[in-house]
Amino acid sequence: MRVQMQNIKVIDGTYKIRGNDTDMAGLVFPLVEEFKVGAKGGYVTVDGAAVNGFPDRNIKIKMSGPEGYELVGENVQATVREESDAEIVERIRERFEMLKDMTKAVKKGDVRAMIVSGPPGVGKSHGVEEVLDRYKTMQALGAGKSFEVIKGAMSPIGLYCKLFKMADKGNVVVFDDCDSIFQDDLSLNILKAALDSKKTRMIHWNTDSFKLRNEGVPDSFRFEASAIFITNMKFDKVKGKLREHLTALESRCHYMDLTIDSEKDKMLRIKQVTQDGMLDSYDIEDETKEEIMDFIDINKNRLRELSLRTVLKVADLAKAFPTKWEAMAENTVMRRA
Template sequence: MNKQIYVLEGSYRNRKVENTTFKLVKPYQPYPHKEGGFITVKINDLTQYPGATKDHIRISLNNENQLRDKPPESRKEETDAEVVERMRKRFEILDSMTKATKKGDIRAMIVSGPPGVGKSYGVEKVLERYGVISTLGDSKKKYEVVKGAMSAIGLYVKLYNFQEKDCVVVF
């Protein structure tokens, strides 16, 4: 068995063993009369683990959730330019989805996320470009942005008023 195991947090003879990769000898075994369990692992350096007389030791664990097959991957730090580029791509997709909704290619679109990131702003910006034509031609508005709460009857009335093709209601 040449399986590697990554220990998030455990102990060997009351000394902490954290964030270390070992070669697994025996898998997790629960203690019969108390909480937790242990794994048996192979070690290369006996001096690192005082009291170890063989090339393998038992590491005590509170539970099996403290084990991983491989170490967690560290996230790469992004530069400000990379963050801006990633966000620009996201909002570019939002703009193209809004255009597709306005054309009727998509019947409905739900955009969710934390407040203040520009979800409504991007949608309103695209719809304003489409709304310029109806404003110049003195025709009925093709979109409306509804803010705040609304009763069920108010919702039905609003949807009825914007039932024609190319009409969009933003909540």
């Protein structure tokens, strides 16, 4: 029986978080479906998105029987739970691990296209290119297919020509902060054809073009490559005509939101990447590295941009000006009060 608009309080149940069974007793969730018995035992289905720290989807809480929870109605609110810093770091780390796995799948051709959404300067491009760079050695030896990263503006005919050159199976076209193509009807139609769900994807240019003739590009071709779009936009927040364009593209791609939505998320991501060794290549003392991170943290609300790029800028100053890098940073990476 399906129950709507009801909340439940878990009395005795567990949910697997990062491989470990976690006690859920006392937590309140919106009920999606009453207790059932499946292949792996009994469970109740709840809306995990209602409580911080749980997946943004329906989840199954494992329990031995319907006595493992009680209906508490609409008046008892879902549990208000703040994610700990460790949970936020782990959530973001998992997303970036997924990004690497999805990029590998795109390279293999198992995934036709992917959109990666997240704020600037958190490592989106690095996460994708780090995976694709591993194929460069094979490519140099003639054993692997290629990839190409495209940044900035691109005309519709330029897009058509680029897709033709990269059309072979195994190739990957990465559009990095190339959002202008989303707003052009002709470019979008080209992308829709390139990423169509049909087995055979044909792209056509139906008007006469000197550029195509001059470059030896046919007026139609079969596209078998894959594509990755890296953007700062959150598609579900966009409105108007652009939203219609993005919906058409999103329907043809896997959409990955890196879930870095707050200044706190950004700061924790920056700390995580730095602790993982981002500054190891800099010839500066460990104490100075800690001072750099303290500078970023203390001044995060006045920085021109809270990002990994800003950390690297400050590290450059610390290396170039060991005794006065803080004063230099105040004048180059911070806004005036």
